[in-house]
Amino acid sequence: MKITTVETCVLTVPTPHPLSLEFPHHKLVVADIMTDAGLRGLGYSLVFGGGGAEAVLTYLDTRLKPLLLGEDPRDVERLWEKMYRGDRGVRRVGLAGMALSALDIGLWDLAGKAAKLPLYKLWGAFTDRVRCYGSGGWGRYTEKDLVAEAERYAAKGCRYYKMKIHDPDPRANRKRVETVRNALGGGVRMIVDVNQKLDVLGNIRQAALLEDLDLVWYEEPVVADDLAACEEVSKKIGIPVATGENNYTRYEFRDLVERKAARYLMPDVCRANGYSEVLKIGHLAAAHQVAVSPHVVYELSIQICGALSNGFLVELMDWMPPDLFEELPQCKDGEIRIPDRPGHGMTLARGAIEKYRTAAGVNRP
Numbered sequence: 001m002k003i004t005t006v007e008t009c010v011l012t013v014p015t016p017h018p019l020s021l022e023f024p025h026h027k028l029v030v031a032d033i034m035t036d037a038g039l040r041g042l043g044y045s046l047v048f049g050g051g052g053a054e055a056v057l058t059y060l061d062t063r064l065k066p067l068l069l070g071e072d073p074r075d076v077e078r079l080w081e082k083m084y085r086g087d088r089g090v091r092r093v094g095l096a097g098m099a100l101s102a103l104d105i106g107l108w109d110l111a112g113k114a115a116k117l118p119l120y121k122l123w124g125a126f127t128d129r130v131r132c133y134g135s136g137g138w139g140r141y142t143e144k145d146l147v148a149e150a151e152r153y154a155a156k157g158c159r160y161y162k163m164k165i166h167d168p169d170p171r172a173n174r175k176r177v178e179t180v181r182n183a184l185g186g187g188v189r190m191i192v193d194v195n196q197k198l199d200v201l202g203n204i205r206q207a208a209l210l211e212d213l214d215l216v217w218y219e220e221p222v223v224a225d226d227l228a229a230c231e232e233v234s235k236k237i238g239i240p241v242a243t244g245e246n247n248y249t250r251y252e253f254r255d256l257v258e259r260k261a262a263r264y265l266m267p268d269v270c271r272a273n274g275y276s277e278v279l280k281i282g283h284l285a286a287a288h289q290v291a292v293s294p295h296v297v298y299e300l301s302i303q304i305c306g307a308l309s310n311g312f313l314v315e316l317m318d319w320m321p322p323d324l325f326e327e328l329p330q331c332k333d334g335e336i337r338i339p340d341r342p343g344h345g346m347t348l349a350r351g352a353i354e355k356y357r358t359a360a361g362v363n364r365p
Contacts, residue, residue: 001037001114003073006065006103008032010053011356015319018145022138026319027053027358029098030348031060033106035073039113042346043106045098045270046297052095054358060099063087068103073110080104080276093248097273104274105300105344112343119344120306123279129335130305132298132316133191133216137163137180146176147183153316154188157334160216160313162191170206181213193219196246200232207237217242217264227252231261240264244281245295248272253281257288264312268295269304278304286310298336299329299346306338323349324356 011028014020027050033041047053064083071079083100090096112119120128134153137146150161163180165173173192181190192215198206203221210218218239222229224246234241242264247253248271256262265285267278282292282304291312294301298314305311316331326347329336339345 001035001039001072001074003033003068003071004036005034006031006068006106007034008057008061008065009353010057010358011324011353012050012358013321013324013356016321018141018149019136019138019317019319021140021145023049025050028356029053029056029060029102030353031065031102031106033068033073033103033110035110039073039110041073041106041108041110041113041343042348043102043104043109043274045102045105047098047270048296052098056095056098056102059090059096060102063090063096064099064103068107073107074114076104076107076111076276079107080274084273092273097248097271101270101272101274104276105269108275109343109346116342118306118338118340118342119275119303120338123303123307125307126309126311127306128338130302130311130314130338131160131334132158132314132331132336133160133162134158135162135296135315135317137161137176137193139164139166143176143179146180150180150184150188153318154184156316156331158316158331159187159334160189160191162193162219162315165192165194165206165210166197170202170209173206174209177210177213189214189216191216191219191242194221196220196223198222200229200236203233204236207233207239211238215239219243219266220245227255227259227261230256231259234261234263242266242293244268245271248277250277250280250284254284257285257290262290264291264293266293266295268297269300270297271295275300275304279307282308282310299325300344302329302336302338303344324352325349 027047029045031043219242221233240263243262244266293313301314
């Protein structure tokens with residue numbers, strides 16, 4: 001079996017209220033990998049808020065896609081290395097990491113289809129159900145928006161809810177968290193996300209106001225590049241730290257683990273160089289008794305958590321319109337059952353490309 005062509009495009013997908021208050025749309029960089037055996041693999045990277053999606057597409061098309069043509073798509077590890085080492089002068093982070101991720105996800109989808117297995121079973125299968133948390137609570141939400149969203153996730157059975165703490169006043173953040181916690185009652189535990197907005201002292205002050213609320217974790221406290229600052233926060237506050245959505249390689253995650261900078265790692269399969277690298281990160285974390293909760297794209301991330309003994313939660317951010325994918329895995333009683341379809345199990349709905357394709361990101365064979 002050989003790769004004959006890779007068709008690519010950018011999809012611009014509007015978000016619903018209240019998420020649209022923060023992000024009017026997200027973008028997907030899509031890669032459809034085709035073979036001479038008739039099998040196809042779907043890869044995509046979610047570009048949150050859409051910024052840089054066209055640059056991801058350009059790097060994918062001009063630098064990575066040519067490396068795959070004529071190759072056997074089942075040689076995923078070799079092809080990952082070929083792409084990862086393809087440009088000595090470009091680090092595989094940021095835009096380049098997102099581009100490689102989309103292709104790696106597509107290659108694994110093909111490998112699973114060739115083996116007639118869902119990916120979590122191809123990788124060893126620890127569980128066929130993964131717990132999830134409802135995610136949102138953005139800074140531009142009103143308290144009414146916050147509570148309504150949290151209650152909607154709770155109605156799906158989610159036992160965890162994550163919200164942002166973006167107000168410059170730490171007391172205002174405390175008040176918003178308490179409002180949601182009181183509305184949900186004792187059956188739902190809270191998670192808070194700083195989104196890199198504070199320095200070390202700011203995090204110490206903020207966490208001190210939240211430590212009595214039995215939070216699951218305190219997420220991404222400082223700028224993701226500053227591992228030393230993350231370590232300092234982790235060792236000085238009384239809430240477990242989670243981070244990793246803006247880290248891209250096993251080497252960055254190795255340093256986070258060795259510094260004891262986080263108790264939960266959050267690699268993003270659409271940023272951290274795809275399934276291949278995230279699996280390695282997951283096994284590295286297991287050797288240090290660190291849990292893995294992949295960042296967003298829960299429909300892809302469930303395959304990772306299904307294969308890891310240390311997989312914890314996937315992030316259910318319920319934003320996709322019903323005409324984007326053929327069938328989205330659903331949350332029931334706080335869990336998502338992993339589909340038994342071969343590969344990652346995701347297929348773009350008929351007409352989705354025509355409806356959402358960005359004019360500047362047209363299909364490129």
